[in-house]
Amino acid sequence: MCLNSLFDPEDMEKERYVIGQEIKMVEDNPEEYIYDMFNASYYKGQALGLPILGTEKTVEGLTAGQLTDYFKDSYGPENAIITITGRVDHDRCVESIKRLFGGSSRGSAGRDSGALVAPYATRGIDIYEKELEHVYLCIGTDGVSQVDRRRYVLYILNAIMGGSMSSHLFQEIREQRGLVYNIYSYVNCYHDAGTFGISTSTSQESITEVLVLIKEEILRIRDRGITDAELSFSKEHIKGNLFIALEGSETRMGRLAKNEIYFGTYIPLKETLREIDGIKKKDVAAIAKEIFDSPQEISLTVLGNVDRQKVETVWKE
Numbered sequence: 001m002c003l004n005s006l007f008d009p010e011d012m013e014k015e016r017y018v019i020g021q022e023i024k025m026v027e028d029n030p031e032e033y034i035y036d037m038f039n040a041s042y043y044k045g046q047a048l049g050l051p052i053l054g055t056e057k058t059v060e061g062l063t064a065g066q067l068t069d070y071f072k073d074s075y076g077p078e079n080a081i082i083t084i085t086g087r088v089d090h091d092r093c094v095e096s097i098k099r100l101f102g103g104s105s106r107g108s109a110g111r112d113s114g115a116l117v118a119p120y121a122t123r124g125i126d127i128y129e130k131e132l133e134h135v136y137l138c139i140g141t142d143g144v145s146q147v148d149r150r151r152y153v154l155y156i157l158n159a160i161m162g163g164s165m166s167s168h169l170f171q172e173i174r175e176q177r178g179l180v181y182n183i184y185s186y187v188n189c190y191h192d193a194g195t196f197g198i199s200t201s202t203s204q205e206s207i208t209e210v211l212v213l214i215k216e217e218i219l220r221i222r223d224r225g226i227t228d229a230e231l232s233f234s235k236e237h238i239k240g241n242l243f244i245a246l247e248g249s250e251t252r253m254g255r256l257a258k259n260e261i262y263f264g265t266y267i268p269l270k271e272t273l274r275e276i277d278g279i280k281k282k283d284v285a286a287i288a289k290e291i292f293d294s295p296q297e298i299s300l301t302v303l304g305n306v307d308r309q310k311v312e313t314v315w316k317e
Helices: 009-027 030-042 056-061 064-074 090-101 151-161 168-176 204-224 228-245 249-263 269-277 281-291 308-316
Strands: 125-128 135-142 180-189 194-202 299-303
Touching (some): 030 194, 135 204, 151 168, 204 308, 299 308
């Protein structure tokens, strides 16, 4: 597959159709589509703002020549990282890789080719009106990059705010008030940028109250910080999820590859755990003050049938 792909025209047309159907499926799923819409607004005109699947126009316009040229330029050994987990003989694996991939042609697009410009945010409120039973919200601001050591601090903040069913947002808005079925926060870390976001959906009648409660939680975390108990719980929550994930070979391989891509070396699990255990309340307070400095400037993307003026007024207050 890597070295001798045929790129048969008939297979390409089949895959073109499949991808087209997948694009439509995402657009028909507001819970998933809202993320594409938020990224498109937040990173407007930049690579991070483009949907991974592409658009119907770009997929339909892709030619066989463009695909094969891109493959030849980009899929060479200088761009490849091979990871293996399990009961294996390291030396035998290395010899096999050399034998199987050693003769592959080098592409013209190296991993470090071209000057990369760090992404920048286009902040604002973007409302996409559509007749839906629910209103879908995605709120986001700048986070930290994957190579920023404060990413673990942001993971702690995420766990406390909306990273589980025990989090502030879920307990207050879902459990106590019953205004939403689900609400959670998330962290996306890229090589030179990152985002911290909150996502949920609610009824048209409840959107104002939900937005107010989310803003109140943002202000509470920014101004009052977290407790010792919350810090301890979130650390154990993150470490527990990490241990469970690493029981799977796929996650282990992914971790090896990410370490190589971002840091150029292997980072032992003990070092990661030490970073998490070393986080203090003041570290979480500092990053909360940084990313939530001006809540009214945090970006908001809304999908559904809403009163635009009301939403803008509530969020900008």
